[in-house]
Amino acid sequence: MKKLLLSTIAVAALSSSAFANSNTGCGLGSVLIKDQSTTVMQVLAATTNGTSGNQTFGISSGTLNCSQPANFASNDKLNKFVADNMDELALDISAGKGETLNTVAKLMNVQDSSTFSAKLKSNFSNIYASENVTSSTVIDSIAKYM
Structure with a gap:
């Protein structure tokens, strides 16, 4: 049985x-x-x-018949860079321009950095929602606006 x-x-x-x-x-x-x-x-x-x-x-x-997600933002360089530059990145995002923001755009393979920067500037309060925000939370929030 x-x-x-x-x-x-x-x-x-x-x-x-x-x-x-x-x-x-x-x-x-x-x-x-x-x-x-x-x-x-x-x-x-x-x-x-x-x-x-x-x-x-x-x-x-992106190999073995797999494709990366469109907002793939999980790499060591990006994580380390954002963690090391949280204050500078916050200033750049609030201004909508800057070297730190440009570097993040490059690390995230953003094609149109001016549109990307403008989106982040208009959503600054969502990205840096508190003084105690972590770098991983910032990256996750930024990835939403790619």
Whole structure:
């Protein structure tokens, strides 16, 4: 009886995955297993993606059939720069211009820095919501206006 129940659950899980979404995600499995037209191949691709542990690398680097989010702002240089220059950045954002603000725009791969600076200036009170705001909160707030 146990075997029958386990078999039924396994078949249901496999068949529902075929109807739910044929996209198994990005990662090594999506690169190695090109033909994912069957449930078995989709499960194999998803398992390879899950067990190889490389989706985080693929997403952050834009490789392995992954793409970076549009407002990707999670890099060490940006985090360190903002943490080291919180006061200068606050002054630049409030003025809508400055060397520190330009550097942040470059680190965040902003194409139109003048529009970006104007958006940040008009939202200064949201970015620096309190005197005790952290650099990670500032980065997250800035990323909203990219």
